[in-house]
Amino acid sequence: MSNARIKIDDLIGVINQGGKIKTGVDVYDDQDVLLLERDVLIENVRTLEILKEKGINSLTLDPGSQSGIWDAQGNQASISKDGNIGFETKVKKKHAPGSALGAIEKRLREIDSLKTIATQKYDHAKENIKRVLTDIRETGGEFDYDEVETHVSELVEFLTVTENPFSYLTKEIFTYDDYLYNHSVNVCAIGTAVVNLFNTNFSTVINDHLNAGAPGNSDPYDKKNNKEKNSYKCYHMEEIQEISMGFFLHDIGKVMVPDKVLNKSGKLTAKEFDLVKRHSHEFGVELLEKNKLKNAFIRNIVKYHHAPLYVGEDRGYPEERHPNDIPLYVKIGKLADIYDAMTSKRSYKEAFNQINVVTEIFRQYAKKDTMLQYVLHSFVKSIGIYPPGSIVFLRNGQMAYVLESAGPLVLPFTNVRGETLNAKPNPMDMGDSSTKNEFRIDNRRSIKTPLEVYNLLPAYLQPKTT
Ligand SMILES: [Fe+2]
Ligand SMILES: [Fe+2]
Structure with missing residues (x-):
C-alpha cells in the first residue's frame, strides 16, 4: 500500500x-x-x-x-x-474486517434472538411448575396435567429443533429464591437435550458396540452377558415428550417436604434426610397416583432419579432395582439433576464452576459402565463446555466472548490488563492447533456470564438487560 x-x-x-x-x-x-x-x-x-x-x-x-x-x-x-x-x-x-465482522454481528444477533426465544419458553415453563406446586399445596395433591403438557411441549420443540439449544438458556446463578422452579425447568432442558442428542448420535454406534460383544468387556449390556439387552432402542418423538414431562415433574414430591428442611444450611439430621429422600419414591409416586398419571416414563423418572447408577454407588435411593434395570432416560435425568444442583447457588452453597462439575461427573461415572460413557459424551456435547454467549479468560489474562461452542470460536474483548479493547478484534478458533499457548482458554478461571462483566463489554457485545 x-x-x-x-x-x-x-x-x-x-x-x-x-x-x-x-x-x-x-x-x-x-x-x-x-x-x-x-x-x-x-x-x-x-x-x-x-x-x-x-x-x-x-x-x-x-x-x-x-x-x-x-x-x-x-x-x-x-x-x-x-x-x-x-x-x-x-x-x-x-482479510477484510468489514466482511468478517459482518458475519460476527450476524451471529451475535442470532444468539441474541435465540436467547430471547429460549428465555420466553423457559419463563412460561417456570411459571407453570410454580402453579403446579401451588395447586398441589392448595388442593392436597391435584394439578392440571394438560397445562403442563402444553408448556413442556413448547420447551421440547425448542430443545429438539435448535442446534445446541441448552447454550441459549442462561442459567440463573445469582439467586436461589426460585431454586425448585428453576431446577425443574433446567433438568427438563438438559435431560431432554441429552436424550435427543443421544438418540440421534449414538444409537447406531451403540448397537454396533452392543452386538460386537467386545471380548473381556464386563459391560452388563454385553451380548455375551445378557442376550436380551443387546440392542438399544431409539426413542420416538412422543416418548421424548413423555420423558421430558418426567424430567419436568421429577421433584414434584418435594412439595411435601417442609421448606425449612429443603433449604437448611447446616447438615441434615438423619430424620430430616430421610424425609428429603422420600420426595422421589414415596411422595412423588403418591402425587402421580393421586392425579391418575400412569405413564411409565414419568413414573420411573420420579421414582428412580436418585437411584444408584452402578453397583456400589453410595447414597443412591431407593435401592430396590439393580442399576442395570434403571432405564437409560432415568440415568440421564439423574446426571442432569446432579449437574444442575451442583452448578446452582443454594442457600447453603455457591454455584460450582460448570467445567469442574462436568469433570467431576465424568470422573465418577464414565468408567463404571459403557452405556454411561455414551450418555456422558452426549451430555458434554449438549451442554457445551463453553456455551455461546459466555465469557472465558485466555491464559494471557484477556477476556473473550464465546461465539460458537465448536472450536470454541471466541472474540477477545479486553487487553491483558482487563481493559476493554477499542478495536473490534478478529475471532480466534481455539480448536486451531496453531493458536499460541498464551491465547488458549484458561480452564482454571471460571466461565462468566455477560451480565457479570457487563461494564467491560464493548457495546456490540452487551446483552439487552430488559
Ligand atoms: Fe430429586
Ligand atoms: Fe432434582
Missing part, C-alpha cells in the same frame, strides 16, 4: 458510503495528544470529524498489513501515489 497522504474528506466519504478504515498508525494533534489509536477500526464518521475539528486534514496509512480502507462490501481500496482512493481496480483482498 502507498504511504501517500489521504485527504480526511475523502476518508469521510468512504465511511459515509458504509466503508471502514484502519489507519495502522497512532494519530496525534500538534500538542502530542493521542487522538486515534492505530488499531481502531473506524466505522463512525464522527471519529474522522473530530480529527478534522482538531486540525487534522489528511492521514497517512501504515503501509503494513494492519491497515486498510474497505468499502461496504469488504473490498479493499487501492491508494494512488497522490492519495486518491480507488475501489474500481480489483486488488487482492486481504
Whole structure:
C-alpha cells in the first residue's frame, strides 16, 4: 500500500458510503495528544470529524498489513501515489474486517434472538411448575396435567429443533429464591437435550458396540452377558415428550417436604434426610397416583432419579432395582439433576464452576459402565463446555466472548490488563492447533456470564438487560 497522504474528506466519504478504515498508525494533534489509536477500526464518521475539528486534514496509512480502507462490501481500496482512493481496480483482498465482522454481528444477533426465544419458553415453563406446586399445596395433591403438557411441549420443540439449544438458556446463578422452579425447568432442558442428542448420535454406534460383544468387556449390556439387552432402542418423538414431562415433574414430591428442611444450611439430621429422600419414591409416586398419571416414563423418572447408577454407588435411593434395570432416560435425568444442583447457588452453597462439575461427573461415572460413557459424551456435547454467549479468560489474562461452542470460536474483548479493547478484534478458533499457548482458554478461571462483566463489554457485545 502507498504511504501517500489521504485527504480526511475523502476518508469521510468512504465511511459515509458504509466503508471502514484502519489507519495502522497512532494519530496525534500538534500538542502530542493521542487522538486515534492505530488499531481502531473506524466505522463512525464522527471519529474522522473530530480529527478534522482538531486540525487534522489528511492521514497517512501504515503501509503494513494492519491497515486498510474497505468499502461496504469488504473490498479493499487501492491508494494512488497522490492519495486518491480507488475501489474500481480489483486488488487482492486481504482479510477484510468489514466482511468478517459482518458475519460476527450476524451471529451475535442470532444468539441474541435465540436467547430471547429460549428465555420466553423457559419463563412460561417456570411459571407453570410454580402453579403446579401451588395447586398441589392448595388442593392436597391435584394439578392440571394438560397445562403442563402444553408448556413442556413448547420447551421440547425448542430443545429438539435448535442446534445446541441448552447454550441459549442462561442459567440463573445469582439467586436461589426460585431454586425448585428453576431446577425443574433446567433438568427438563438438559435431560431432554441429552436424550435427543443421544438418540440421534449414538444409537447406531451403540448397537454396533452392543452386538460386537467386545471380548473381556464386563459391560452388563454385553451380548455375551445378557442376550436380551443387546440392542438399544431409539426413542420416538412422543416418548421424548413423555420423558421430558418426567424430567419436568421429577421433584414434584418435594412439595411435601417442609421448606425449612429443603433449604437448611447446616447438615441434615438423619430424620430430616430421610424425609428429603422420600420426595422421589414415596411422595412423588403418591402425587402421580393421586392425579391418575400412569405413564411409565414419568413414573420411573420420579421414582428412580436418585437411584444408584452402578453397583456400589453410595447414597443412591431407593435401592430396590439393580442399576442395570434403571432405564437409560432415568440415568440421564439423574446426571442432569446432579449437574444442575451442583452448578446452582443454594442457600447453603455457591454455584460450582460448570467445567469442574462436568469433570467431576465424568470422573465418577464414565468408567463404571459403557452405556454411561455414551450418555456422558452426549451430555458434554449438549451442554457445551463453553456455551455461546459466555465469557472465558485466555491464559494471557484477556477476556473473550464465546461465539460458537465448536472450536470454541471466541472474540477477545479486553487487553491483558482487563481493559476493554477499542478495536473490534478478529475471532480466534481455539480448536486451531496453531493458536499460541498464551491465547488458549484458561480452564482454571471460571466461565462468566455477560451480565457479570457487563461494564467491560464493548457495546456490540452487551446483552439487552430488559
Ligand atoms: Fe430429586
Ligand atoms: Fe432434582
